[in-house]
Amino acid sequence: MDHKQSPFAKRREAMGFSQEALAERLNIDVRTVRRWDAGDFVKGPQAWIRPKLARCLQVSLEQLDELLSAGASEQARVVEGELVSPEVTAVPPGAVIFPVLVDGKPVLLPVDPSAIARDGFPGLATLSREDAMSPLSRRSLLRFSVLASALPALDAEAHQHVAAAMEDARRYLDTDLVQRLKAQLASCKSSDGGSDATKTPPLPIVLGILGAIEEAAREVRPRVRHQLLSLGAECGEFAGWLYRDAGDLTRALYWHDRAIEWAQVVGDIALQGYVLLKKAQLAYDERNPHRMLDLSQAVRGGAWNLPLRVQAEAAQQEARAEAMLGVSLGAVERKLGEARQLLGASRVDECTLGAHYNDTLLTMQTAVCYTEAGKPRHGVELYGQSLTENSFSPRDYGFFLSWMAGSLALAGEPDEAAKTGLESAKRANNASSQRTHRELERVVKVLAPWQNRPAVKELQAVV
Template sequence: MILGGRRHGLIQARKAAIYTQESLAHALDMDMKTVGTWERGEAEPVPYKRPKLAKLLNVTLAELEVLLAEGTTERPVEPAPAAEVAAPSSEPEPTPRGGWLLPVMVNGRSVLVPLNATTLSTSDLGPLLPPALVAGDEANLPAAGAAEWDAMSPLSRRSLLARGLAASALPALGLDELQRVAEAMADARRYFDGPVLDYFRRQLAACKADDGTLGPAKTLPLVLGVVGAIEEHARDVKPNLRRELLRLGAESAEFAGWLFRDVRDFGRTLYWYDRAMEWAQEAGDTAMQGYVLLKKAQLAFDQREPQQMLTLAQAVQHGPWSLPSRVQAESVQQEARAEVMLGATADAVGPKLDQARQLLGARDDGASTLGAHYNDTLLTMQTAICYTEAGAPRRAVELYDESLVEDRFSPRDYGFFLSLRAGSLALAGEPDEAARTGVESAARADSTSSRRTKQELVRVLEYLRPWTNRPAVTQLREVVAS
């Protein structure tokens, strides 16, 4: 049997597991080009790699064999002539098994719409979408964008669908801008310019704005779409654009790392932080390099690695870069927290926490947006965490009661800090209030898919073991287990 034919099912399984070709190759400890040959149907994974590949793709070995069999034929596949590919056609373009995931605007919100009528009709998106879309008319495109879609060439449509992100505002974009982005995806050296770069900046900004409400499950596919486009085209753009594109790539990869941290996938968190560091180094963005070290210090806290957390936080402060004072403030606070995890008392790190607050109050020149979200309220929350780690949970509860107000946070962040307050209450000997706070936190965690919050609630239940039979604690246990 001669191999040939694109394995769309394998590609869709990879994307559903939120891997790029490069990150999947990294997880398998092999070359990205090899993964590409599998997906093009040019080669087969060696037998000893298949169990790990199936596990990474969240499929059984039998299901993996089906995905691999999809691209086999009895004869080599001949490439279509260039003129045939670009020529207009009235025939619908083939849709891979499972359908494409096309981001579109629904009621002013970007959502991933699978181009598969059966899937749509059984999903909870159905009531939000136009009847023609659910019925499968016009290739499942929203009615508002059908005219513009029809006006595009098949090559441009294929380019948009294959990348799965350039149409994320399809009904809202004008035809000229939509066409420009599609052309840039097809021929980056010729068409990728400043306006296209600005388009990706807007996409990333929109993802960041929605993250705290929508959560990583809905935000990650779009962010990885942006990263994927940058990753694919950085080598092809004009030299004067490459550095700016890599800067955006570093920012996008850092944000992808944070999203994976929120779902507690620490392996992929570290992968994307390393990718952000590499792109920032190539782009000459020294401030981003320091900022990524701060993010790695936060990851070290999640993994309860205080020694690494301490040295990373110190490296942020003493590296060869100029960072906004708010980023410096957070790094000093991280250093203080690492020290209490290593045995220092709350009073001993008091001067460092005072230094962090002074740095936060210092004026920046406004040129950098790094750490723009960091404010006095967040520093207070992190100080409360520090007090809890130092064995002073009552002082932590006082800070939570003072500053943990719902309208100051996104839904996801409010739920996370509620879980920390619950832990402090439990350690302070208030089990019923801790459990009630935990139940409230769990509701936010569920709505925003925050596994980080759920993991904190598991820790709260450990603290509540002495009161395991109290009704409120039983309710929290049931909620966390559901």
């Protein structure tokens, strides 16, 4: 890919701003400025930033729009140039280039138009190759592909509904199609972490739903738009979790932010607080206890009207941050006691948010709190009492095994730690959980003094 500077990046440097300095001036994340530098203006900048950004770059709003559109056009040309698989050196006679989603990313492939027409997109039957490669047709085809990828195993009637919705979202993208998308999201959530997760990975489907929402939200009727953005908020939160498990914390944070924005638009107060909790958990992955504490306290102190189960998890998260910051063990235990009381007072049916949170999960988190507080032996005892394979999904069981391995290593039991780590690594590989692999890398570092022991060597080789 050509890494020439975008017009935006050239202007930023000409005005004497580093990426960090411009982000600080605008009070935004530096990663946002990096995306702009790369020519990615699909998601922004938001309306409230634009006047201030124009003043920083000393351009008018019209000139700013020209800078942004020039960057976006350059990025589009680069992306389109790379979409075609390098193996596709010639397009067969009569075929057109059709965008499809592979692992959540659009790829242009030569296809027989009549074959796709039979599946509910009859307009393709008369498309010439030149027509299919026009910007308008590419956009239409890609939109169809994005939404179809979000609804696998469509029947013929549903395919026709999708095709119509993508050609005329205002007329055909209705409540029924939104419910189909919602049901698909629920199916992804229910299968997440299961033994068949590698056969039907949920992330491409979830990204397909999000892509469909972002494509169609501007054109649908107001009532459907509200439903679509509400689904987007829920879907964005789940995408953030999937990226977190995949080890891509930057994209996880991006989708958390998008989820909060959509939740604000539709007035879903509880979901905003819930996503803040997810951000606190992300801060633990980064081992940033101050951010964990700030976010956990914001969850507990805000007017989010959260279910008691979510409040219980937030109290536990606050206790963990305090343990990492060196607060006394007594204070950490009192906070954990609050979490236990909140969970005991909750009802399973009170809300869908936090419905997964139960006594066993709280015990796992309590164990890690004790380990962070310098009491790994107590953590090991708790894992031994409650960590069983039938209590969690295969992926989550492997993840908690990595926590247990870390506690065993800190407790001075290298052979047991390595043995537990190997069991964890096996499940992490099966589930493609980078989050678990990161924890195991930390275990290997703790086991460095015993690196010549056979079991530890085996774990090092695997990790």
